[in-house]
Amino acid sequence: MNVGIVWFRRDLRLADNPAWSAATAACDRVIAAFVVDPQLWDRCYPRRRAVLAGNLRSLDSVLAARGGRLWVGRGEPVETLTELVRQTGAQAVFANRDVSPYAARRDEAASAQLPVRWTDGCFFHAPGSVRSRTGTGYTVFTPYFRAWSALAPEPWPNSGSAELAADPGADLPAADAPPLEAGEEAAERRLAAFADQVDRYAEERDRPDLDITSKLSVDLKWGTISPRRVVEALAGESPGRAAFVRQVAWRDFWAQVMVARPETASTALRPEYRDVRWRHDPEGFAAWQQGRTGYPLVDAGMRQLRAEGWIHNRVRMVVASFLVKDLLVDWRLGERHMRRLLLDGDVAQNVGNWQWVAGTGADAAPYFRIFNPVRQSQRFDPAGDYIRRWVPELADLSSKEIHTPWTLGPLQLAAQTPGYPTPIVDHAEARERTLAAFEAARHQWAAE
DNA sequence: TTTTGAGTTGTTCGA
DNA sequence: GTCGAACAACTCAAA
Numbered sequence: 001m002n003v004g005i006v007w008f009r010r011d012l013r014l015a016d017n018p019a020w021s022a023a024t025a026a027c028d029r030v031i032a033a034f035v036v037d038p039q040l041w042d043r044c045y046p047r048r049r050a051v052l053a054g055n056l057r058s059l060d061s062v063l064a065a066r067g068g069r070l071w072v073g074r075g076e077p078v079e080t081l082t083e084l085v086r087q088t089g090a091q092a093v094f095a096n097r098d099v100s101p102y103a104a105r106r107d108e109a110a111s112a113q114l115p116v117r118w119t120d121g122c123f124f125h126a127p128g129s130v131r132s133r134t135g136t137g138y139t140v141f142t143p144y145f146r147a148w149s150a151l152a153p154e155p156w157p158n159s160g161s162a163e164l165a166a167d168p169g170a171d172l173p174a175a176d177a178p179p180l181e182a183g184e185e186a187a188e189r190r191l192a193a194f195a196d197q198v199d200r201y202a203e204e205r206d207r208p209d210l211d212i213t214s215k216l217s218v219d220l221k222w223g224t225i226s227p228r229r230v231v232e233a234l235a236g237e238s239p240g241r242a243a244f245v246r247q248v249a250w251r252d253f254w255a256q257v258m259v260a261r262p263e264t265a266s267t268a269l270r271p272e273y274r275d276v277r278w279r280h281d282p283e284g285f286a287a288w289q290q291g292r293t294g295y296p297l298v299d300a301g302m303r304q305l306r307a308e309g310w311i312h313n314r315v316r317m318v319v320a321s322f323l324v325k326d327l328l329v330d331w332r333l334g335e336r337h338m339r340r341l342l343l344d345g346d347v348a349q350n351v352g353n354w355q356w357v358a359g360t361g362a363d364a365a366p367y368f369r370i371f372n373p374v375r376q377s378q379r380f381d382p383a384g385d386y387i388r389r390w391v392p393e394l395a396d397l398s399s400k401e402i403h404t405p406w407t408l409g410p411l412q413l414a415a416q417t418p419g420y421p422t423p424i425v426d427h428a429e430a431r432e433r434t435l436a437a438f439e440a441a442r443h444q445w446a447a448e
Numbered sequence: 449t450t451t452t453g454a455g456t457t458g459t460t461c462g463a
Numbered sequence: 464g465t466c467g468a469a470c471a472a473c474t475c476a477a478a
């Protein structure tokens with residue numbers, strides 16, 4: 001009898017899953033396996049653990065409905081799988097490729113030790129498959145997107161009718177109740193809800209006060225929905241649909257940058273900014289983390305991050321820009337903090353976007369493009385509703401006052417915004433300081 | 449090989 | 464308030 005193991009990692013679904021399809025088509029009997037890796041699990045923020053555990057439970061019940069169970073192991077993944085292969089006599093392990101440096105090292109070890117059949121199921125176009133004429137990967141999004149759009153998708157395999165193994169292995173890991181409904185059926189419902197309003201997406205996607213974004217980032221992170229399914233459901237002619245599909249392409253773009261340049265997980269992609277003289281500012285960093293910078297939109301975003309493990313995309317840029325450009329703190333500290341707390345936290349996506357904001361990365365914003373936290377607030381949260389939701393100290397201020405509480409008179413300030421801090425840094429001064437620091441880094445690099 | 453056009457998300461200043 | 468220019472050069476990707 002031909003036995004195969006499907007090694008689930010960040011692709012926690014059966015629908016539209018190439019590793020699952022390939023295994024069920026090629027094998028008589030399939031074992032669905034997940035290995036809880038202490039290197040990841042033990043360092044994981046509790047709320048993120050709850051998301052993963054919830055998705056594993058859901059995957060287990062989807063399997064149970066088909067007469068199987070999810071086999072769960074705990075330990076170093078390659079060793080654990082090697083033991084499972086030995087015990088079960090499996091001829092092959094099926095898995096979808098992943099992109100972070102840690103995953104790449106793990107998967108290289110797996111390839112060396114196990115008969116792994118790799119498939120691509122985590123991205124619309126697999127990293128490396130969108131290539132320029134010269135065959136290289138891309139570091140600029142626009143030409144990448146042109147090629148991405150023109151490329152016919154490599155077909156994914158159809159699934160077969162293998163018998164499913166029903167041995168659950170160890171217990172599923174214990175965790176809190178997940179903060180959002182887990183599993184692929186819930187993901188499909190979220191997709192359907194977003195499809196109803198996607199036509200507003202182009203117009204309103206930058207507005208954190210409006211509830212318009214897809215909320216699919218967590219599902220795409222853990223693979224409870226496939227990017228192909230998302231594009232299939234949302235592709236179309238309207239500007240909103242086009243704008244959203246473009247965001248899916250950005251996700252592919254950052255994945256292929258990370259595969260091509262894994263060192264950029266921890267160093268600037270642009271060499272001229274590898275040695276920016278970042279400030280050592282533990283107090284400023286703590287104020288940023290706690291949402292007590294005195295800039296209302298920044299504080300609202302950082303408080304939403306702590307409370308929900310999610311931030312609106314526009315606000316992610318604003319808070320990241322504030323840490324890097326206003327406090328002149330190393331982007332890597334902010335990247336790590338945000339990735340830890342985000343339910344959708346992902347090395348390739350988070351690093352790519354942080355380096356973009358910092359101006360150090362692929363297709364980076366020019367260094368002189370520095371977000372003004374007040375202007376962003378006025379433009380994208382015009383009535384201040386998003387701020388009021390997360391910064392209750394400011395709830396009584398008018399739509400005009402709420403973006404700049406420090407301009408109120410001292411009496412009004414004390415009466416209406418009890419406990420809200422005054423700005424920890426002057427934006428105009430901070431801007432000049434950062435321009436100078438980036439210029440110095442560039443000149444020093446050119447002189448070496 | 450060389451040339452050419454273009455580049456997610458911004459801000460500030462002065463007219 | 465609105466508009467255009469400046470901000471800085473560079474590198475990517477395609478022709």
